Amino acid sequence: xxxxxxxxxxxxxxxxxxxxxxxxxxxxxxxxxxxxxxxxxxxxxxxxxxxxxxxxxxxxxxxxxxxxxxxxxxxxxxxxxxxxxxxxxxxxxxxxxxxxxxxxxxxxxxxxxxxxxxxxxxxxxxx
Amino acid sequence: xxxxxxxxxxxxxxxxxxxxxxxxxxxxxxxxxxxxxxxxxxxxxxxxxxxxxxxxxxxxxxxxxxxxxxxxxxxxxxxxxxxxxxxxxxxxxxxxxxxxxxxxxxxxxxxxxxxxxxxxxxxxxxxxxxxxxxxxxxxxxxxxxxxxxxxxxxxxxxxxxxxxxxxxx
Numbered sequence: 001x002x003x004x005x006x007x008x009x010x011x012x013x014x015x016x017x018x019x020x021x022x023x024x025x026x027x028x029x030x031x032x033x034x035x036x037x038x039x040x041x042x043x044x045x046x047x048x049x050x051x052x053x054x055x056x057x058x059x060x061x062x063x064x065x066x067x068x069x070x071x072x073x074x075x076x077x078x079x080x081x082x083x084x085x086x087x088x089x090x091x092x093x094x095x096x097x098x099x100x101x102x103x104x105x106x107x108x109x110x111x112x113x114x115x116x117x118x119x120x121x122x123x124x125x126x127x
Numbered sequence: 128x129x130x131x132x133x134x135x136x137x138x139x140x141x142x143x144x145x146x147x148x149x150x151x152x153x154x155x156x157x158x159x160x161x162x163x164x165x166x167x168x169x170x171x172x173x174x175x176x177x178x179x180x181x182x183x184x185x186x187x188x189x190x191x192x193x194x195x196x197x198x199x200x201x202x203x204x205x206x207x208x209x210x211x212x213x214x215x216x217x218x219x220x221x222x223x224x225x226x227x228x229x230x231x232x233x234x235x236x237x238x239x240x241x242x243x244x245x246x247x248x249x250x251x252x253x254x255x256x257x258x259x260x261x262x263x264x265x266x267x268x269x270x271x272x273x274x275x276x277x278x279x280x281x282x283x284x285x286x287x288x289x290x291x292x293x294x295x296x
Contacts, residue, residue: 017140018140021137083296086296117294118294120141120163120294121294121295124162124163125163125165127165
């Protein structure tokens with residue numbers, strides 16, 4: 001059952017990351033979409049990793065909480081936590097990117113895509 | 128080689144890419160390992176150099192036939208080598224012009240003798256002063272790989288040698 005759930009979250013994360021890649025190829029047209037997809041792909045990757053490590057994902061609607069939970073799960077299993085800083089950066093930007101009234105410029109979108117790609121690299125090694 | 132690496136970087140998920148990996152276990156020009164080094168192996172043989180070695184006959188009327196014979200032989204050699212490569216996905220990268228000549232006759236020879244797997248074709252277009260571009264003309268199908276050979280590549284290459292192109296954490 002857990003394997004199926006991991007596949008569901010992993011599959012979702014991959015789709016979102018691939019869609020982010022497409023938007024990233026034309027940032028002037030899709031900066032907002034790329035930034036949102038970067039954040040949501042990382043959240044799905046986090047859920048997949050948590051399922052893999054502990055058999056459950058974070059239930060908290062506060063995604064900052066997920067950063068703490070995944071860090072603890074990794075430390076418990078002596079897994080390097082170096083990729084989690086990118087997740088932290090992404091979930092910190094979530095409210096602003098999703099609901100804020102400021103423009104997302106190409107530079108910010110690119111930085112979020114890069115963070116998502118690095119978190120994805122870290123997560124893929126665990127999944 | 129960069130055009131092929133760029134194509135794989137876009138097509139795969141955060142791949143680790145090795146350019147001309149110096150390993151007796153896999154004779155590929157480009158090797159990409161999907162999903163940050165934990166996924167399938169994609170191996171590419173690039174067959175541009177051999178075409179440059181072609182020496183045209185003195186009689187110009189014989190040139191086209193000699194050229195076709197030459198690229199058929201080069202293609203056959205490359206296919207034989209690719210069939211023996213321990214990689215889940217195997218590609219032959221050739222010049223776009225050569226591909227246009229061979230498109231009709233090469234198809235059936237790309238399949239694995241056991242029916243599992245097909246060699247993909249990457250066509251490379253020379254754009255003069257602009258960098259060349261690589262495109263997939265025939266999509267590859269996944270091959271079966273001997274687990275012992277795969278383990279050798281993992282232990283003696285992937286775990287020891289840092290890729291030339293990777294996403295750093």
